[in-house]
Amino acid sequence: MANDPKPDPTDLSRLRIVLVGTQHPGNIGSAARAMKTMGLSRLFLVAPEKAPNHESAALAAGADDVLAAATIVPTLTEALSDCRLVLGCTARSRRVQLEQHDPREAAGRLLAEAAGGAEVALVFGRERTGLENEELQLCHAAVHIPANPDYSSLNLAAAVQVLAYELRMSALAAAPAAAAPVRDDPPASHAQLEGFFTQLGETLDAIDFHKGRAPESAMRKLRRLYLRAELDEREVRLLRGILADAERMAMLAGQRR
Known part of the structure; x- marks a missing residue:
């Protein structure tokens, strides 16, 4: 009798990338490309200033399937409604006091929760201003990329690429013990x-x-x-x-x- 197939440690199907208030359609395409190179496919767009267009498709450079399947919603609350764990990527300290993770820690936490069967999300803010305090309050913890403090400006798609890379590396290195313990009652959404x-x-x-x-x-x-x-x-x-x-x-x- 054939052995049961083992779960794919690189399966990132429970993880969504959420872009809030994106101002430039090209960045949506570049983010889709960054995602696909690392095995991510679920893109959510919250109230983008402009819908994906020909510029998005050009910069997606072959990640047209990720772009075409993107879910567009009016509010961040709607994008996260069924998620168990939400991490918000932020470039600077805010009044909202959240637990802080670096990208590697964030990737490990997201994958461990997803391995237990939960939907998880990684949220990115606007190109110029990032996430607002009210939006960060919807997150369980913050992710900070430790860029050069003398020049910390990081393009949105580049930030997505950094986190997507860490997610893939964590997935490739994942062991069964990394999965979150199964709970008797389903976690609150x-x-x-x-x-x-x-x-x-x-x-x-x-x-x-x-x-x-x-x-x-x-x-x-x-x-x-x-x-x-x-x-x-x-x-x-x-x-x-x-x-x-x-x-x-x-x-x-x-x-x-």
């Missing part, structure tokens, strides 16, 4: 976590947790706390049930007053 964070913010407002202070700082810290916990679907349902009861009690207390 990005959309489920964002729904929880929205309800958490509303509940904190309902119970007057902030007491006149700006809520942004507390919500950033709470997001980091819950993202580190790697909640599964059942845990998110439990927490949302607690929040619903807290909101109900706050409403009753308000009626009594």
Whole structure:
């Protein structure tokens, strides 16, 4: 009897490259080329200023299939809705305090999560301004390419190439032990976590947790706390049930007053 086929260690089918607000169609084509050379095929475009065109096709240089299959969506939230792990590539320190990875660490973490059956994403921002703080808040951690500090300007497609290379090298070196452990309950998706964070913010407002202070700082810290916990679907349902009861009690207390 023939042996069962072994999983391909270079299979990157659960990983998507997400480009946000791309300003130049040529960069989309160059990014598609960078992806295909390293075995990546899933490209998501979030609200590009211009749709892929003849310039994109010319610079794709044979990666027309990646370009043709690209998914175009209006928001980053939509691009990430079914992802379990999201890493955002950023060139500089921001107010949003995220765990930082270099490209090699990021590749290992993404592949380990994908090997456990999860959808994962690597997000790149605009050519001139990168990812906005609100977009970085949708990421679980940040990726920083340690370029020359005296000249750190890096083209979008070049950044995609650096990360794509590290992903391929990590995949080629992957061992079965690198896979994330199988969990009894499926991990919460990005959309489920964002729904929880929205309800958490509303509940904190309902119970007057902030007491006149700006809520942004507390919500950033709470997001980091819950993202580190790697909640599964059942845990998110439990927490949302607690929040619903807290909101109900706050409403009753308000009626009594």
